[in-house]
């Protein structure tokens with residue numbers, strides 16, 4: 001018997017269980033542990049260790065960690081693969097597939113050396129299997145449907161048993177109709193804490209998975225066959241402004257870990273600090289081998305963890321540096337109109353297509369502060385308001401909020417940063433600028449292009465006044 005279960009046995013809960021078993025005549029433990037479910041999409045308080053070596057539990061961004069039970073010297077978890085409704089940001093919900101009520105599934109946390117038994121119940125309408133990405137384990141526990149085990153049919157429960165040989169940063173995801181099941185949101189984080197509580201220890205440890213969905217405006221189900229042109233770029237199936245902030249105390253040692261289960265790479269950039277990559281899904285990085293970065297690219301199927309000491313107070317942006325990934329539900333075929341005088345054009349197009357709104361002539365920034373009519377269950381392309389106005393971001397964006405005097409494990413949003421006086425960029429007033437000659441903008445004298453609005457319902461006429469033959473390629477008239 002391990003130290004942990006002995007402690008449980010002499011505790012009061014152990015006595016209650018023993019008593020219940022005596023009365024019912026059943027084993028102290030039901031054959032399959034309970035499968036808890038989560039109904040909220042907000043970051044839940046970390047799950048403190050109650051048995052075994054001490055460790056700093058992780059905070060799963062807009063997620064939670066899966067409770068377990070000890071059964072002898074086995075740590076037992078129960079995952080349920082099932083359809084879920086996930087709020088992706090206030091104002092938009094999606095019908096996804098996930099585990100235990102949410103997408104992604106709960107984070108599994110355990111300790112190096114633990115023997116884990118993971119029950120997986122399939123409540124999906126099709127087969128599944130779970131692969132434990134990055135783990136050293138017996139081949140038959142690797143979770144590749146057809147290759148290392150039979151697929152788990154709907155309604156059935158399979159059991160995975162293995163010992164956690166290495167501490168580190170891992171994930172789990174289906175290896176059965178993988179493209180569809182990951183496009184539907186099935187995935188979860190798996191953290192193995194070091195046996196030595198002091199090893200690479202930090203004060204705050206955040207985890208999230210990068211995922212992407214293609215959900216048409218006004219609809220709820222992702223298009224699972226999309227390969228690259230996704231319109232919702234997510235951290236843990238959430239988009240900004242729905243992604244919770246990373247709340248840290250001043251001088252905390254902080255670790256941020258993420259894994260990429262999208263179809264493209266993501267250069268994750270954090271403002272305000274340089275950091276060092278401390279861990280990948282292959283294991284810990286020797287500190288002597290790490291160099292300072294402010295952006296770290298995470299390729300498809302990879303995981304990265306970086307560490308820094310939070311010694312600069314403030315609200316520091318953290319985001320994917322691909323600027324199309326900090327947008328929500330945008331149409332990529334929108335034309336660029338910067339510099340075009342289209343006041344008149346918009347009016348003419350609106351006659352044919354009511355509600356038409358062209359991209360701004362001065363850029364798209366003006367859309368961040370605009371209230372546009374949108375279909376139900378559709379998020380604005382870029383929003384999120386902070387203390388100085390619209391942030392003009394969506395998708396893979398959040399804020400690292402570094403504050404003084406936070407209690408340990410207090411992850412409550414502290415609000416916006418109170419900048420010390422004289423430390424915010426300010427408008428120059430009361431002075432005349434010396435002006436050198438500038439290039440003229442299209443609105444200042446250059447002849448505007450001639451625009452015509454064409455009604456697609458009417459045939460276009462050739463120079464002879466007769467309808468032109470139908471054109472196959474819809475792009476040929478641009």
Ligand SMILES: [Cu+2]
Pocket residue numbers: 233265266267320321322325396
């Ligand atoms: Cu990205």
